[in-house]
Amino acid sequence: MRISGARAIVEALRREKVEVIFGIPGGATIPFYDALLDSDIRHILARHEQCAAHMADGYARVKGAPGVCSATSGPGATNLVTGLATAYMDSSPVIAITGQVPRNMVGKDAFQEADIVGIVTPITKYAFQIESASQIPDAIRLAFMIASTNRKGPVLIDIPKDVQLEDVDFDYSERIKLKGYIIRTGDPHPYSIKRAIGLIMSSERPIIIAGGGVIASNASEELIKFAELIMAPIVTTLMGKGAVPEDHPLYLGMIGMHGRIESNKAIEEADLIIAIGTRFGDRTTGKLDEFGKNAKIIHIDIDPAEIGKNVKVDIPIVADAKKALSTLYSKLLEFGFSKKDSEWISRINYLKESYALNYEEKGEGLKPSKILKILRNILPRNAIITTGVGQNQMWTAIHFKIFEPRTFITSGGLGAMGFGLPAAIGAKVAAPDRPVYNIDGDGSFLMTEQDLATAVSEKIPIVSIILKNRALGMVRQWQCLFCNKRYAYTDLGNIPDFVKLAEAYGAEGIRIESYEEFEVVVRRSLSTEMPLVIEVPISPDEKVLPMVPPGKSLKEVIWYG
Amino acid sequence: MVENFHIISALVEDRPGVLFRVTSLIRRRNFNIDTITVGSTEKEGVSRITLTMRGDESIVEQLVKQLSKIPDVIKISELKPTESVYREMAIIKVLAQDSVRRSDILNYVNIFRGKIIDASKDSLTIEIVGNPNKINAFIEIMKGFGIIEMAKTGIVALQRGLKGKIE
Numbered sequence: 001m002r003i004s005g006a007r008a009i010v011e012a013l014r015r016e017k018v019e020v021i022f023g024i025p026g027g028a029t030i031p032f033y034d035a036l037l038d039s040d041i042r043h044i045l046a047r048h049e050q051c052a053a054h055m056a057d058g059y060a061r062v063k064g065a066p067g068v069c070s071a072t073s074g075p076g077a078t079n080l081v082t083g084l085a086t087a088y089m090d091s092s093p094v095i096a097i098t099g100q101v102p103r104n105m106v107g108k109d110a111f112q113e114a115d116i117v118g119i120v121t122p123i124t125k126y127a128f129q130i131e132s133a134s135q136i137p138d139a140i141r142l143a144f145m146i147a148s149t150n151r152k153g154p155v156l157i158d159i160p161k162d163v164q165l166e167d168v169d170f171d172y173s174e175r176i177k178l179k180g181y182i183i184r185t186g187d188p189h190p191y192s193i194k195r196a197i198g199l200i201m202s203s204e205r206p207i208i209i210a211g212g213g214v215i216a217s218n219a220s221e222e223l224i225k226f227a228e229l230i231m232a233p234i235v236t237t238l239m240g241k242g243a244v245p246e247d248h249p250l251y252l253g254m255i256g257m258h259g260r261i262e263s264n265k266a267i268e269e270a271d272l273i274i275a276i277g278t279r280f281g282d283r284t285t286g287k288l289d290e291f292g293k294n295a296k297i298i299h300i301d302i303d304p305a306e307i308g309k310n311v312k313v314d315i316p317i318v319a320d321a322k323k324a325l326s327t328l329y330s331k332l333l334e335f336g337f338s339k340k341d342s343e344w345i346s347r348i349n350y351l352k353e354s355y356a357l358n359y360e361e362k363g364e365g366l367k368p369s370k371i372l373k374i375l376r377n378i379l380p381r382n383a384i385i386t387t388g389v390g391q392n393q394m395w396t397a398i399h400f401k402i403f404e405p406r407t408f409i410t411s412g413g414l415g416a417m418g419f420g421l422p423a424a425i426g427a428k429v430a431a432p433d434r435p436v437y438n439i440d441g442d443g444s445f446l447m448t449e450q451d452l453a454t455a456v457s458e459k460i461p462i463v464s465i466i467l468k469n470r471a472l473g474m475v476r477q478w479q480c481l482f483c484n485k486r487y488a489y490t491d492l493g494n495i496p497d498f499v500k501l502a503e504a505y506g507a508e509g510i511r512i513e514s515y516e517e518f519e520v521v522v523r524r525s526l527s528t529e530m531p532l533v534i535e536v537p538i539s540p541d542e543k544v545l546p547m548v549p550p551g552k553s554l555k556e557v558i559w560y561g
Numbered sequence: 562m563v564e565n566f567h568i569i570s571a572l573v574e575d576r577p578g579v580l581f582r583v584t585s586l587i588r589r590r591n592f593n594i595d596t597i598t599v600g601s602t603e604k605e606g607v608s609r610i611t612l613t614m615r616g617d618e619s620i621v622e623q624l625v626k627q628l629s630k631i632p633d634v635i636k637i638s639e640l641k642p643t644e645s646v647y648r649e650m651a652i653i654k655v656l657a658q659d660s661v662r663r664s665d666i667l668n669y670v671n672i673f674r675g676k677i678i679d680a681s682k683d684s685l686t687i688e689i690v691g692n693p694n695k696i697n698a699f700i701e702i703m704k705g706f707g708i709i710e711m712a713k714t715g716i717v718a719l720q721r722g723l724k725g726k727i728e
Contacts, residue, residue, distance in 0.1 A: 121585050125630075126632050180574065180635040181632040303630070305623065305627050308622065309626075
């Protein structure tokens with residue numbers, strides 16, 4: 001089959017079962033877009049390339065398969081950067097296809113030329129430029145393989161415009177290999193399993209930290225079985241939220257900077273930490289020297305470079321979470337392991353009761369915690385939540401219970417404000433039959449608000465709940481707590497009327513003033529057929545608590561503001 | 562050699578951008594390397610990057626693990642200095658205006674088994690190859706004569722014996 005490079009890209013994407021591309025065309029991708037028009041791949045026109053990347057990311061996280069975004073050369077490509085960095089930090093399989101100036105102009109500072117491969121190399125799993133159309137099939141095949149195997153991550157393919165116009169004999173069979181890239185089976189090493197079993201059998205107070213890797217490897221079921229067998233409480237990182245249903249009796253809560261007190265306390269008291277699919281980020285561990293210092297640590301991760309990077313571990317298990325957990329489970333049974341008595345679990349339950357988040361939800365104004373609880377009561381268990389970044393994100397993490405994997409989509413590692421709305425669009429495209437709610441802050445929402453236009457044009461009925469405090473709330477909170485209330489430039493001043501803003505885009509906007517109104521609106525929103533923005537005014541003095549101050553150990557928690 | 566001296570040897574695909582990927586990762590992860598060299602190997606399409614660094618074992622381990630993740634890196638290993646041969650080359654241009662100094666320099670060049678590769682009325686240019694200790698010792702002596710210019714290659718290294726062959 002002899003076809004143009006542009007058609008070869010489309011054909012390769014079809015072979016990879018790509019259903020949708022999020023992007024914006026431009027001069028350097030005109031041939032590709034022309035070929036795309038003849039295909040059955042859906043294209044969703046974003047209004048900013050950062051959003052296209054976040055959409056692909058949201059799609060990928062919900063779908064569990066790569067999401068594809070596309071941008072033209074130069075500014076189009078550079079606009080992808082934040083989205084790709086987000087996907088990289090959260091190990092999300094995103095494929096970016098960018099146009100490049102024609103080969104004879106590369107390196108000449110041509111119009112709309114940017115060395116996008118150079119720019120994104122540190123924030124992608126792999127990035128490369130194609131030099132001839134004959135490379136296209138292999139390049140796309142490799143890109144999908146790299147993005148979606150081992151530890152997942154974003155891959156960028158840069159394709160000069162003239163390469164898209166050149167002809168190629170299309171052959172999608174595996175021809176070239178990257179010698180240095182070996183797809184791991186994910187099977188744990190028997191020796192490390194044996195050592196882990198020994199530790200588990202002798203531990204009195206085990207605890208499990210579930211990270212994003214548990215969700216990435218679809219290991220929730222195995223995790224629950226394993227936890228129930230060894231009677232270990234489960235805590236999660238931010239990215240691990242959803243790894244277990246939060247109403248499971250062994251579930252304790254999130255740990256870390258904004259983790260629950262009982263979860264952080266349990267980490268302190270445990271004699272064995274089994275960490276699965278987490279990179280021990282600083283927001284999770286607090287002060288490293290103090291983290292888990294009374295416990296032995298077993299660390300299960302698919303990426304060997306994560307083991308020992310931040311936290312010194314006693315037993316490393318380089319493995320896929322699902323495989324490691326099921327192996328541990330069956331080996332424990334084989335060794336005749338039986339459930340321990342529940343002294344530790346009684347202690348955990350006592351901690352749970354003592355530190356339950358009994359927020360004082362009275363007082364002036366609407367409380368974010370109560371808003372989120374009302375929302376939870378109305379939404380079905382499988383509703384998908386995306387968030388912006390900042391206080392809105394942490395309130396959601398603390399107060400909004402997640403029951404299913406891949407239903408909590410947030411920018412964990414990079415913390416990219418503006419993530420919520422485009423990620424919600426991508427999520428809804430991946431799961432059109434499920435409700436998708438973006439819980440956002442005004443500051444965060446305003447960074448990508450233009451893509452409401454995308455949601456309206458494409459008839460993607462997502463709901464954005466904006467906790468409007470007229471401030472860059474999380475920074476303001478730090479200024480309050482650590483800068484003696486010197487609020488340096490965190491007051492947003494003039495912010496738009498979100499109801500009118502939504503309407504200007506052709507979406508629906510509603511402002512609510514009471515919990516009752518909120519409840520009515522949310523119930524109605526379940527059947528909305530158009531994008532909806534719900535403005536919820538809150539006080540700028542509302543804080544995210546508990547909080548472990550940056551650089552402090554998990555026990556040095558601030559509880560009441 | 563100084564304590565905590567590490568030699569890391571990586572076989573990489575000979576493709577555009579590979580060296581950039583490696584150095585970009587080194588910079589991003591805040592690893593501090595001393596030298597880096599790249600050149601071809603006995604196998605077509607495969608280059609060898611040799612880099613040296615100082616630091617404790619955990620830093621080296623992390624560097625090796627991170628570099629292993631680059632898809633173009635075929636194989637990477639730490640070469641134990643005691644089980645490897647490693648060499649560096651320096652070209653040193655020294656001030657040598659009077660005959661006494663010249664003959665002194667020549668003596669040292671002989672002792673260190675260097676080579677004079679260029680001479681002018683006022684200067685001698687010396688090539689010296691060896692392990693970094695030897696080269697540093699020689700440079701220290703040459704400083705006394707006045708080094709005009711100097712260039713060093715960085716270290717290239719191979720494991721002793723049959724191990725380490727490219728499959």
